[in-house]
Amino acid sequence: MEPITAMLAIILGGVLVGICVHFIPASATGAMSAATGIATGPSMLSAGAGMAGILSAAYSMDSGLAVVLASGASASALMISLTILGGNIANAFGTGVSPASGQTASGQSMPGKSTKDVISGWDQKPYITPGTDGHGMPVQTHISGLIGAVIGGTGGALVLFAVYSLLFPILEQDAAFTISGIISAGIFLINSVLPAYTLVGKTEGMFDQKLRRTPKTLVSCLIVSTVIAILIYGAAVVI
Amino acid sequence: MLPLLGTILAGLLAFLAGIFEDSESNAGSASNPNSQVQLAPQIGHRHRYFNKAISGEPPANALWATTAATVAVLLAAKFEVFNPVYSVIISSVIGALVSTLLLGLYGIFSHISRIASMKTFKQTLYWDALYSALPLDLSFGFLTAFSLTLLSFTAGMTLDNPFSVPLIAFMLGITIGTIGSATGDIHYGAERLYQHHTFGSGIPIAKQGDIDIKGEYGYRNSVDTPYFTLRFGAIITAFAFGLLIFLDSLSRVFVFSGAWSSVIVTFGMILIIFIVTVLLEKYTRDRYGPFVR
Amino acid sequence: MSTESNKEFTSPQLYLIALVLGMIAILMIKFSHSLTPVAVILIWPAFLCGANAVRQVARYGLGTGTSSIGYWGTAVGATMAFTSQFINPAYNFVSPYFEIFGALIVGAVTGICAQKIIKMKIPVMIRDSAVLASSTAIIAMFFLAMLTEYSAAVFTLDAYIIYPLIYIAITLAILHPFNGSMGAGENQRRTLRLSALEASMTTGLFGLIAILFSEALLLTGVSVILVSMAGFFIFAKRWFAAVKEDTYEFAWTGYPPAEH
Numbered sequence: 001m002e003p004i005t006a007m008l009a010i011i012l013g014g015v016l017v018g019i020c021v022h023f024i025p026a027s028a029t030g031a032m033s034a035a036t037g038i039a040t041g042p043s044m045l046s047a048g049a050g051m052a053g054i055l056s057a058a059y060s061m062d063s064g065l066a067v068v069l070a071s072g073a074s075a076s077a078l079m080i081s082l083t084i085l086g087g088n089i090a091n092a093f094g095t096g097v098s099p100a101s102g103q104t105a106s107g108q109s110m111p112g113k114s115t116k117d118v119i120s121g122w123d124q125k126p127y128i129t130p131g132t133d134g135h136g137m138p139v140q141t142h143i144s145g146l147i148g149a150v151i152g153g154t155g156g157a158l159v160l161f162a163v164y165s166l167l168f169p170i171l172e173q174d175a176a177f178t179i180s181g182i183i184s185a186g187i188f189l190i191n192s193v194l195p196a197y198t199l200v201g202k203t204e205g206m207f208d209q210k211l212r213r214t215p216k217t218l219v220s221c222l223i224v225s226t227v228i229a230i231l232i233y234g235a236a237v238v239i
Numbered sequence: 240m241l242p243l244l245g246t247i248l249a250g251l252l253a254f255l256a257g258i259f260e261d262s263e264s265n266a267g268s269a270s271n272p273n274s275q276v277q278l279a280p281q282i283g284h285r286h287r288y289f290n291k292a293i294s295g296e297p298p299a300n301a302l303w304a305t306t307a308a309t310v311a312v313l314l315a316a317k318f319e320v321f322n323p324v325y326s327v328i329i330s331s332v333i334g335a336l337v338s339t340l341l342l343g344l345y346g347i348f349s350h351i352s353r354i355a356s357m358k359t360f361k362q363t364l365y366w367d368a369l370y371s372a373l374p375l376d377l378s379f380g381f382l383t384a385f386s387l388t389l390l391s392f393t394a395g396m397t398l399d400n401p402f403s404v405p406l407i408a409f410m411l412g413i414t415i416g417t418i419g420s421a422t423g424d425i426h427y428g429a430e431r432l433y434q435h436h437t438f439g440s441g442i443p444i445a446k447q448g449d450i451d452i453k454g455e456y457g458y459r460n461s462v463d464t465p466y467f468t469l470r471f472g473a474i475i476t477a478f479a480f481g482l483l484i485f486l487d488s489l490s491r492v493f494v495f496s497g498a499w500s501s502v503i504v505t506f507g508m509i510l511i512i513f514i515v516t517v518l519l520e521k522y523t524r525d526r527y528g529p530f531v532r
Numbered sequence: 533m534s535t536e537s538n539k540e541f542t543s544p545q546l547y548l549i550a551l552v553l554g555m556i557a558i559l560m561i562k563f564s565h566s567l568t569p570v571a572v573i574l575i576w577p578a579f580l581c582g583a584n585a586v587r588q589v590a591r592y593g594l595g596t597g598t599s600s601i602g603y604w605g606t607a608v609g610a611t612m613a614f615t616s617q618f619i620n621p622a623y624n625f626v627s628p629y630f631e632i633f634g635a636l637i638v639g640a641v642t643g644i645c646a647q648k649i650i651k652m653k654i655p656v657m658i659r660d661s662a663v664l665a666s667s668t669a670i671i672a673m674f675f676l677a678m679l680t681e682y683s684a685a686v687f688t689l690d691a692y693i694i695y696p697l698i699y700i701a702i703t704l705a706i707l708h709p710f711n712g713s714m715g716a717g718e719n720q721r722r723t724l725r726l727s728a729l730e731a732s733m734t735t736g737l738f739g740l741i742a743i744l745f746s747e748a749l750l751l752t753g754v755s756v757i758l759v760s761m762a763g764f765f766i767f768a769k770r771w772f773a774a775v776k777e778d779t780y781e782f783a784w785t786g787y788p789p790a791e792h
Binding site: 028029030031032033034038039040041044045047048049051052054055056058059060061063064067070071074075077078079081082083084085086087088089090091092093094095096097098099120122126127128129130131132133134135136137138139142146174177178181182185 | 270271272274275295296297394398399400401402403406407409410411413414416417418420421422423424425426427428429430432433438439440441442443444445446447471472475476478479482483486487490491497498499501502505506508509512513515516517519520522523524527529530532
């Protein structure tokens with residue numbers, strides 16, 4: 001990868017990371033079975049999935065860009081789907097509730113006034129505990145989470161590969177691997193917090209009205225990633 | 240043979256780490272359910288929980304794992320003359336001890352400081368609530384850091400991850416913290432803290448903070464919590480994290496279509512997990528039925 | 533807020549102190565590595581500054597946890613600090629200015645994005661994001677200088693092993709003082725005293741790492757641990773004095789008053 005392409009790849013990867021947070025269902029009050037979504041903050045959850053992706057992408061660094069991106073995406077998606085399965089088991093047998101989307105039940109989700117799950121077609125409304133905002137991760141949020149994890153994992157792996165190709169000529173191999181790993185982790189963590197500002201701590205994924213705010217995140221992440229990419233490019237290539 | 244052996248070892252260590260991590264966070268009532276322990280004095284429930292709010296679970300676990308792994312790597316380089324396996328294990332123990340010391344200090348500071356901030360709600364600082372729960376929390380913290388360090392060494396040495404061991408530990412720490420707070424904590428936050436509420440319902444927003452302050456006998460303190468959550472919440476965390484590490488490593492054992500085989504296998508696994516999740520949802524809907532008051 | 537507002541430090545004041553002293557500390561180590569124990573004392577204000585910035589931003593309720601703010605700020609600061617490792621040695625004179633002001637810029641740009649594009653309506657967002665990112669860059673540069681600015685020939689292992697620890701240890705030391713003191717009775721005095729306590733703890737940890745890192749850093753490591761321990765005990769006493777004032781009641785054991 002040419003240095004200037006690598007810089008553009010860092011920017012693109014940062015933006016992908018920013019977008020992925022909008023797709024992964026997350027809500028901190030989920031830990032009390034009081035909201036739909038995985039029971040932790042959006043930025044933390046995306047960070048966890050992204051780290052799993054970067055760790056897995058590192059194994060295949062010698063096999064070319066396409067494989068690196070695919071491994072990052074698949075490992076992130078594996079992490080998210082296992083977390084959703086674990087969370088649903090905890091909800092089903094620990095708390096005794098079945099997964100239900102709060103926003104769909106109240107008829108305010110993206111596809112319209114229907115209270116049915118978009119993919120499975122199951123009615124959500126009767127299954128919600130009154131006074132809560134849904135619980136667990138129904139099928140539609142699971143699909144959305146998988147899409148988000150694939151986007152985020154691709155973004156993280158892209159940044160890893162780009163930084164590695166910037167550092168490869170100037171550092172020895174082991175150092176280049178680890179330093180590009182920590183820098184891509186850093187870029188992931190920076191970009192996963194900006195969407196959390198937009199989401200105000202809770203999202204149900206791509207069927208949530210908050211998806212309409214994605215352009216704000218996109219522009220913010222674009223600007224921030226550009227500044228970081230220029231500084232990294234400056235440090236690695238210019239001076 | 241070596242990759243398969245490493246995969247099994249990694250899966251085992253990850254499973255153990257998951258159990259210990261969730262028990263550690265529950266013993267200290269960390270992460271998201273901590274907001275309920277924070278809310279309790281505000282609505283008049285003065286409690287005797289160990290309020291160890293170091294940070295969200297991901298950064299905290301990343302610190303324990305990274306400290307242990309960094310110390311262990313530096314020490315293992317000094318012990319290189321001995322048998323490599325022994326040197327790794329001994330230095331991991333010492334590294335985990337260092338991180339346990341950090342965990343203890345951070346835990347003491349946050350409990351005392353958070354209770355001090357509750358003056359308006361007349362919350363008393365009970366010393367024995369801190370000192371009886373702390374050793375339990377520290378031992379789980381030690382075991383978490385130890386298993387994560389060994390897991391990082393396994394990933395770095397037998398599975399050939401190109402990252403240095405502390406970086407692997409850092410990333411695994413963030414991931415295990417995320418999984419722990421997303422799966423096992425539901426059992427603590429939605430069931431253990433609210434055992435006097437009906438089983439089979441989420442906790443309504445209006446009821447939040449109304450936590451159980453009475454235990455099986457006397458007032459409840461945080462020592463009782465892992466006793467309860469170890470049976471289910473910790474196992475779920477271990478199941479999710481152990482399976483993640485095991486399946487991710489296992490996918491790389493296959494070589495049927497070159498570098499792409501691990502990706503194909505992983506996506507196949509994701510499809511199976513998706514189907515299981517859908518079946519689980521159908522099962523709960525059929526079995527529990529709509530919500531009845 | 534129970535604090536008297538006239539007594540609070542503002543973040544520009546703290547940042548100025550942290551920047552000047554931190555810069556002196558880093559340059560001191562670059563000048564002569566034997567000055568490290570003195571420089572350690574000068575780096576503590578940067579921890580206070582970072583913790584205060586977290587406090588200022590997180591008090592408004594961002595919709596994301598305090599820990600996210602902490603690791604966001606350190607991600608900017610530490611990532612910028614790590615870029616110093618691939619600057620051509622011939623241009624070594626740009627460090628630490630390039631990294632610290634780079635972090636300041638990234639922090640400010642993030643603050644501007646949050647304020648103008650996401651429209652968060654937090655008046656201190658731009659200022660404190662920049663201060664947070666920059667103070668973590670100062671600390672990260674200090675630790676890098678402490679562990680790597682020595683003659684490179686004596687290393688048994690490469691410095692990159694330490695990077696994840698530098699990142700995450702600073703994160704916790706920055707975010708924990710506010711997160712650990714959260715509650716209605718939180719005030720700046722106690723938070724900053726806790727921050728100083730944790731600053732000395734973190735430098736002590738890096739003293740230990742320095743001892744293990746290389747034979748040549750043995751003396752530095754021991755002296756850093758001694759200085760940090762002295763600071764730890766002083767700050768622990770100061771912090772506990774503040775806790776004694778703020779706590780409602782201490783009890784060795786007992787039951788909460790009956791309410792049912």
